[in-house]
Amino acid sequence: xxxxxxxxxxxxxxxxxxxxxxxxxxxxxxxxxxxxxxxxxxxxxxxxxxxxxxxxxxxxxxxxxxxxxxxxxxxxxxxxxxxxxxxxxxxxxxxxxxxxxxxxxxxxxxxxxxxxxxxxxxxxxxxxxxxxxxxxxxxxxxxxxxxxxxxxxxxxxxxxxxxxxxxxxxxxxxxxxxxxxxxxxxxxxxxxxxxxxxxxxxxxxxxxxxxxxxxxxxxxxxxxxxxxxxxxxxxxxxxxxxxxxxxxxxxxxxxxxxxxxxxxxxxxxxxxxxxxxxxxxxxxxxxxxxxxxxxxxxxxxxxxxxxxxxxxxxxxxx
Ligand code: TXA
Ligand code: MG
Numbered sequence: 606x607x608x609x610x611x612x613x614x615x616x617x618x619x620x621x622x623x624x625x626x627x628x629x630x631x632x633x634x635x636x637x638x639x640x641x642x643x644x645x646x647x648x649x650x651x652x653x654x655x656x657x658x659x660x661x662x663x664x665x666x667x668x669x670x671x672x673x674x675x676x677x678x679x680x681x682x683x684x685x686x687x688x689x690x691x692x693x694x695x696x697x698x699x700x701x702x703x704x705x706x707x708x709x710x711x712x713x714x715x716x717x718x719x720x721x722x723x724x725x726x727x728x729x730x731x732x733x734x735x736x737x738x739x740x741x742x743x744x745x746x747x748x749x750x751x752x753x754x755x756x757x758x759x760x761x762x763x764x765x766x767x768x769x770x771x772x773x774x775x776x777x778x779x780x781x782x783x784x785x786x787x788x789x790x791x792x793x794x795x796x797x798x799x800x801x802x803x804x805x806x807x808x809x810x811x812x813x814x815x816x817x818x819x820x821x822x823x824x825x826x827x828x829x830x831x832x833x834x835x836x837x838x839x840x841x842x843x844x845x846x847x848x849x850x851x852x853x854x855x856x857x858x859x860x861x862x863x864x865x866x867x868x869x870x871x872x873x874x875x876x877x878x879x880x881x882x883x884x885x886x887x888x889x890x891x892x893x894x895x896x897x898x899x900x901x902x903x904x905x906x907x908x909x910x911x912x913x914x915x916x917x918x919x920x921x922x923x
Pocket of ligand 1: 636638639640641642665666667668698700702716719721722723725727745746747748781782783785796
């Protein structure tokens with residue numbers, strides 16, 4: 606393993622990171638959603654190292670990243686719905702759950718032994734170049750310790766995993782993890798909301814898309830507390846405690862010892878892009894100054910606001 610290797614995204618460094626992936630190492634890399642912690646998805650030992658680093662439960666499968674639809678076809682069975690969505694949304698922030706192609710050499714450690722595989726082609730030049738140069742699919746969860754806020758900058762990844770290679774990129778533009786759509790059942794079902802909304806999916810599929818029924822666990826990751834700052838997060842508060850930090854949206858004016866605004870102009874896309882970054886900033890501030898709470902203004906539950914609220918609700922739950 607390479608110690609304290611912080612490398613930027615020039616071609617040589619991507620080649621170095623790809624060589625590390627081929628060697629069975631774990632590498633941090635940027636995507637447009639959040640940063641990923643990647644390893645060769647056909648190498649069980651390398652995939653196991655991701656679970657160990659993240660302290661991730663073994664029954665929570667990893668999303669596998671590809672650089673082209675042709676490569677995806679070698680590992681998964683794409684029906685006509687999958688092909689239509691792939692043409693419109695890939696590369697991009699959409700993960701499709703599909704049946705694994707028989708005989709594929711994907712590691713069962715990556716898929717947690719499920720008959721399906723979660724697949725995405727990320728829309729980020731560094732991620733795509735890394736996948737191409739690694740010459741293998743890359744299994745990659747978000748590059749955070751399980752349960753904590755997902756990373757949107759290389760600094761976040763280096764802080765959590767100082768002993769791995771981390772490729773630099775700009776701050777993740779989307780700022781929230783991909784929408785996960787399960788296409789392996791009788792009807793399409795959203796397992797995790799994201800930047801690609803239900804309406805956008807329905808307009809391509811020309812059929813109804815369903816929300817995940819929470820009593821039935823399909824994405825094992827949904828069982829766990831997620832996206833949480835160390836400081837207690839309080840949503841929909843009526844009487845703010847005197848010592849709190851505030852996260853506003855639009856014209857809301859929660860006042861705290863220190864406050865940030867997800868989007869002063871009330872733009873949900875901007876708010877999504879800022880969510881994890883600002884939650885981390887507030888969490889660091891709260892820890893440094895012994896402040897107990899972060900209070901968050903209401904976010905409209907429409908469009909990408911649905912994904913923002915899903916993350917906030919999980920982050921605030923005990
Ligand atoms: O935007 C993203 O999706 C980021 C970047 C790095 O691509 N990745 C990401 O991975 O968010 P992670 O591991 O943090 O979340 C993956 C989710 C988990 O909830 C997992 O249970 C679910 O995807 N998942 C993966 N494979 C699955 C499968 N075969 N069936 C159901 N859920 C699956
Ligand atoms: Mg995650």
